[in-house]
Amino acid sequence: MVKTSKNSGPSDKPLENDTNANDIWGGRFDGGPAEIMLKINASIDFDRRLFAQDINASKAHAIMLASTGIISQNDSDDIVMGLDTIFKEIKKGEFNFSQKLEDIHMNVESRLGELIGSAAGRLHTARSRNDQVATDLRLWVREEIDKLDDSLKSLQSVLIDRAEDHASTVMPGFTHLQTAQPVTLGHHLLAYVEMLGRDRGRLSDCRDRLNESPLGAAALGGTSFPIDRYMTAKELGFSRPMANSIDAVSDRDFVLEYLSIAAILGVHMSRFAEEIVLWCSVQFSYVHLSDSFSTGSSIMPQKRNPDAAELVRAKVGNIIGALNTLLVVMKGLPLAYSKDMQEDKLPVFTVTDTLNLCLAALIGMVGEMDFDKDRMQADAISGHAMATDLADWFVKDLNMPFRDAHHVTGLLVRLAEEKNVELNQLSLDEMQSISPGITNEIYKALRVTDAVSSRSSFGGTAPKMVLAAVLEARKRYLNI
Numbered sequence: 001m002v003k004t005s006k007n008s009g010p011s012d013k014p015l016e017n018d019t020n021a022n023d024i025w026g027g028r029f030d031g032g033p034a035e036i037m038l039k040i041n042a043s044i045d046f047d048r049r050l051f052a053q054d055i056n057a058s059k060a061h062a063i064m065l066a067s068t069g070i071i072s073q074n075d076s077d078d079i080v081m082g083l084d085t086i087f088k089e090i091k092k093g094e095f096n097f098s099q100k101l102e103d104i105h106m107n108v109e110s111r112l113g114e115l116i117g118s119a120a121g122r123l124h125t126a127r128s129r130n131d132q133v134a135t136d137l138r139l140w141v142r143e144e145i146d147k148l149d150d151s152l153k154s155l156q157s158v159l160i161d162r163a164e165d166h167a168s169t170v171m172p173g174f175t176h177l178q179t180a181q182p183v184t185l186g187h188h189l190l191a192y193v194e195m196l197g198r199d200r201g202r203l204s205d206c207r208d209r210l211n212e213s214p215l216g217a218a219a220l221g222g223t224s225f226p227i228d229r230y231m232t233a234k235e236l237g238f239s240r241p242m243a244n245s246i247d248a249v250s251d252r253d254f255v256l257e258y259l260s261i262a263a264i265l266g267v268h269m270s271r272f273a274e275e276i277v278l279w280c281s282v283q284f285s286y287v288h289l290s291d292s293f294s295t296g297s298s299i300m301p302q303k304r305n306p307d308a309a310e311l312v313r314a315k316v317g318n319i320i321g322a323l324n325t326l327l328v329v330m331k332g333l334p335l336a337y338s339k340d341m342q343e344d345k346l347p348v349f350t351v352t353d354t355l356n357l358c359l360a361a362l363i364g365m366v367g368e369m370d371f372d373k374d375r376m377q378a379d380a381i382s383g384h385a386m387a388t389d390l391a392d393w394f395v396k397d398l399n400m401p402f403r404d405a406h407h408v409t410g411l412l413v414r415l416a417e418e419k420n421v422e423l424n425q426l427s428l429d430e431m432q433s434i435s436p437g438i439t440n441e442i443y444k445a446l447r448v449t450d451a452v453s454s455r456s457s458f459g460g461t462a463p464k465m466v467l468a469a470v471l472e473a474r475k476r477y478l479n480i
């Protein structure tokens with residue numbers, strides 16, 4: 001029988017202090033906790049985000065307890081029905097979370113007692129909050145990894161589409177942020193597709209490794225009840241139960257690994273965001289960001305600021321900080337569970353929210369970036385970006401050793417600089433004053449479109465290679 005809830009109202013309303021601590025801990029305690037103790041101890045303000053995982057894991061546990069004969073089928077059925085009701089209450093915002101009940105596990109269990117009476121007390125048989133929280137968090141991170149994989153795939157997809165549009169758009173490639181060689185914009189964008197591909201690979205490795213069930217490890221040493229850990233593991237979609245019960249409750253590698261991957265992904269997002277900021281500047285002017293992703297200035301009417309890109313760049317700082325936070329929390333902890341580990345959740349939640357926000361912003365921006373092809377191409381020619389092509393011409397057409405070609409080209413660059421012209425603006429006479437063997441053919445090597453087309457080695461920047469890479473990337477990353 002489901003009793004009517006005395007708790008109703010939105011889930012974000014203030015916490016009620018309606019339970020005495022000694023109601024929870026039983027006979028061991030005479031007095032309740034100090035106000036400040038409640039405050040420092042409670043995690044319900046943030047771990048309520050685990051409610052769905054907590055309820056699912058409890059249902060799997062209750063079903064297993066009945067199937068192994070540890071509790072009756074009736075009690076198990078009542079527990080499962082009560083948990084389903086609680087799920088709906090929380091979903092509808094009709095659940096009153098209590099700070100005195102400390103965390104999501106005890107909030108759910110206490111409400112279960114209100115709903116189904118004494119059978120609720122049997123749910124915690126052969127279980128501890130230590131294995132419970134480890135199970136919930138693994139389930140939560142696993143689900144978020146799957147969602148992140150979808151978002152990363154979407155970002156790859158828009159980047160691949162843009163790369164296809166710009167397979168032959170020429171731009172300067174940079175090293176040391178100095179003009180290096182002309183490349184194609186499509187090739188540059190596909191570099192990010194590869195980085196994101198590795199991020200997805202890392203997330204998938206992390207998912208495989210974390211997909212073991214801590215449930216049944218109990219407090220740390222296992223239990224004397226004849227539980228079936230394989231059954232709960234299977235029910236929750238885990239590959240197997242964790243092999244060591246002490247490890248099961250004390251391990252937070254899976255969170256650290258997730259945060260490390262998030263930090264690397266964050267660095268990729270931030271590098272891209274930084275390029276967007278640079279490209280939007282008046283000095284570069286490679287990109288026009290749509291109004292939907294730009295902001296104005298309250299004092300300088302001419303300004304169009306790439307705030308979204310700047311904020312992606314900045315927010316990645318929080319992600320890196322979160323990884324550092326948890327590394328520092330964990331580094332001094334002896335086995336097995338310590339309450340310090342309760343602090344693992346905030347970094348995980350913050351990082352996940354930040355990743356989702358930044359990915360959505362990047363997907364939006366990439367879709368609406370308007371590239372100024374003429375400006376990029378003009379820039380690709382300036383700054384003697386063709387010098388390597390020139391040196392290669394000496395090697396190919398005049399059979400010069402590359403080191404000599406490099407030297408001669410250096411002399412030509414110096415001459416062009418003295419005359420304040422680009423290399424292709426030097427006359428044949430001027431060129432021959434440096435190296436008499438030079439012929440008119442040299443001007444062909446100085447055509448920027450020929451220069452990029454010639455770099456057709458595997459993984460190179462030539463438009464035809466970029467188009468092939470686009471098809472390959474669609475197959476490899478998008479399964480199309």
Ligand code: ARG
Nearest residue numbers: 043103129130133339341342
């Ligand atoms: N709220 C706790 C956490 O997140 C649950 C585990 C508490 N275990 C305990 N032995 N006090 O870590």
